[in-house]
Amino acid sequence: MRVGVLAIQGAFIEHERAFERAGHIVSEIRQSKDLEASLDMLVFPGGESTVQRKLLHDLHMTEPIWQRIDAGIGVYATCAGLILLANEVDGKPNELGRLSVLVQRNAYGRQLGSFQIHGSILGHQDIVMTFIRAPRILSAGQNVEILSTFDGYPTAVHQGNITAFAYHPELNGEIYL
Amino acid sequence: MEDRSILNRNLAQMLKGGVIMDVTTPEQAKIAQEAGACAVMALERIPADIRAAGGVSRMSDPAMIRGIQDAVSIPVMAKCRIGHIAEARILEAIEIDFIDESEVLSPADDIYHIDKTRFSVPFVCGARDLGEALRRIEEGASMIRTKGEPGTGDVVQAVRHMRKIQAQIRQVRGLAEDELFEKAKELGVPVSQLRIVHETGRLPVVNFAAGGVATPADAALMMMLGAEGVFVGSGIFKSGNPSKRAAAIVQAVTNWQDAKLIARISENLGEAMVGINENEIQTIMEERGI
Numbered sequence: 321m322r323v324g325v326l327a328i329q330g331a332f333i334e335h336e337r338a339f340e341r342a343g344h345i346v347s348e349i350r351q352s353k354d355l356e357a358s359l360d361m362l363v364f365p366g367g368e369s370t371v372q373r374k375l376l377h378d379l380h381m382t383e384p385i386w387q388r389i390d391a392g393i394g395v396y397a398t399c400a401g402l403i404l405l406a407n408e409v410d411g412k413p414n415e416l417g418r419l420s421v422l423v424q425r426n427a428y429g430r431q432l433g434s435f436q437i438h439g440s441i442l443g444h445q446d447i448v449m450t451f452i453r454a455p456r457i458l459s460a461g462q463n464v465e466i467l468s469t470f471d472g473y474p475t476a477v478h479q480g481n482i483t484a485f486a487y488h489p490e491l492n493g494e495i496y497l
Numbered sequence: 498m499e500d501r502s503i504l505n506r507n508l509a510q511m512l513k514g515g516v517i518m519d520v521t522t523p524e525q526a527k528i529a530q531e532a533g534a535c536a537v538m539a540l541e542r543i544p545a546d547i548r549a550a551g552g553v554s555r556m557s558d559p560a561m562i563r564g565i566q567d568a569v570s571i572p573v574m575a576k577c578r579i580g581h582i583a584e585a586r587i588l589e590a591i592e593i594d595f596i597d598e599s600e601v602l603s604p605a606d607d608i609y610h611i612d613k614t615r616f617s618v619p620f621v622c623g624a625r626d627l628g629e630a631l632r633r634i635e636e637g638a639s640m641i642r643t644k645g646e647p648g649t650g651d652v653v654q655a656v657r658h659m660r661k662i663q664a665q666i667r668q669v670r671g672l673a674e675d676e677l678f679e680k681a682k683e684l685g686v687p688v689s690q691l692r693i694v695h696e697t698g699r700l701p702v703v704n705f706a707a708g709g710v711a712t713p714a715d716a717a718l719m720m721m722l723g724a725e726g727v728f729v730g731s732g733i734f735k736s737g738n739p740s741k742r743a744a745a746i747v748q749a750v751t752n753w754q755d756a757k758l759i760a761r762i763s764e765n766l767g768e769a770m771v772g773i774n775e776n777e778i779q780t781i782m783e784e785r786g787i
Contacts, residue, residue, distance in 0.1 A: 328514065331511055
C-alpha cells in the first residue's frame with residue numbers, strides 16, 4: 321500500500337517506521353500539495369490534537385484531507401487522530417467527525433495516569449497497548465465495530481474506511497493490518 | 498519504575514514536531530494553546546525577567562501552576578532548581594506532566610542532580626554536549642533540550658549545543674565497538690548509554706532545542722540542525738504580537754524545510770524581543786549543572 325502519514329506534529333516517524341517495516345511505501349504529508357501523490361491510506365498519528373487541528377487549518381489541509389476521507393481512502397488514526405475524527409469530543413459535536421463515537425480527552429488524567437496493558441486485538445494475543453494521556457471512547461454507534469476493549473470501554477474501533485485507536489500501536493511497532 | 502520510564506519517554510515522543518512555550522498566567526497559557534503550543538511551561542517569570550531581576554529564582558507558586566493546569570488541556574511543565582529534590586516532589590504531587598530540572602533557576606545543589614529514576618513523572622534536562630545529555634539520561638531524564646542561554650533572545654548557544662551534540666553523535670557512530678569504553682571514560686558517561694548512541698545514531702530520548710529562539714527562522718534553524726521540537730521562552734510574550742508570532746513559530750517547526758512558507762509567515766509579526774548578545778551578559782546560566 322501507498323501510505324501517507326500526516327507529519328505535522330507528534331509521533332509521525334514512529335508510524336512511518338512501523339508501516340515501512342510492514343512493507344508499505346510511506347510518504348509524509350506536511351502540506352496540502354503532498355496530498356497530490358497517489359495514496360491508499362492516510363495515517364493520523366498521536367500527538368496533541370489541539371495543535372494538529374490548528375495546523376491542519378492554518379496550512380489549508382483540512383478540506384483536501386477530509387475530501388479524501390469522504391471519498392473512501394483508508395484511514396488509520398491513533399490517539400490525537402481518534403479525537404480529530406470522533407463525532408463528539410468532551411460533550412461537544414465535532415464538525416470534522418467521521419466516526420460515530422463519543423470521546424473524552426485526557427480521560428485517565430495527566431501523565432501520572434498514563435499506563436500500559438497487555439490485550440488482544442484482531443486475533444493477536446498479548447499485545448502491548450500503551451496509553452499516553454489517552455482519550456476514552458465513552459460509547460460507539462451500532463455501525464461501529466469494536467476491535468478491543470479495556471475496563472469496559474472500546475480502545476480500538478472500525479467504521480467503514482476508518483480504523484482508530486485510543487492507544488499507540490506504533491510505539492510498539494505494531495500496526496496489525 | 499521501569500514501566501514509567503518508558504511511558505515518560507513515550508510522552509516526550511508525542512511532543513515531537515511541536516513548540517513548548519513559557520507562560521506566566523492562565524491567560525498566556527490559553528493564548529499559547531490556541532496558537533498551537535504542544536505543551537506549556539508554567540513559571541512565575543520568563544527567563545528574560547529572571548535575568549533582569551537577578552537574585553535567587555525558585556520553583557513557582559503551586560497555586561499559580563494549578564491555575565495554568567486548569568486553563569489548558571495540553572501538557573503542563575514546570576521548573577524546579579537543579580538538585581532540588583523537594584521542589585520536584587512538590588511538582589509531582591500536583592501532577593505536573595513534565596518537570597524541567599532547569600539551569601534557568603538558581604541551582605540548589607552545585608554537585609548533584611536529582612535522581613530522576615525515583616520519580617513517577619518525567620523530567621526534561623538541559624545539555625550542552627553529549628556527555629551532559631547521557632549523564633542526565635542515566636539519572637532518569639526522559640527528554641533532553643539544549644541549554645542555550647535563556648532569556649537573551651540570542652540563539653547562538655542553542656546552535657552551539659545542538660551542533661556539538663550532533664557532531665559527537667556522528668563521531669560515536671563511527672567508532673569501533675572496542676573504542677566505546679575509552680570514549681565513555683572521556684565523556685564521563687556509562688558505556689551502556691554510549692552503546693545505544695553508537696547503535697542507533699541518536700540520543701536514547703527525544704531532543705529539543707531551547708534558549709534564545711525568537712523568530713520562525715530561529716525555530717527552523719534548530720530543526721535543520723536536528724532538533725525534534727523547540728522550546729520558546731521569552732521570545733513569545735516579550736514580543737509585539739505574541740499570538741501571531743507563536744502561531745508562526747509553530748508552523749515553522751512543522752515546515753522547516755519550506756523557506757517560501759517561512760518567508761510568508763515571517764511577514765509583519767511585529768517587533769521581536771530586543772534580546773541581549775551573549776558577550777553583554779553577566780550571569781551565564783548554561784554553566785550551571787554539568
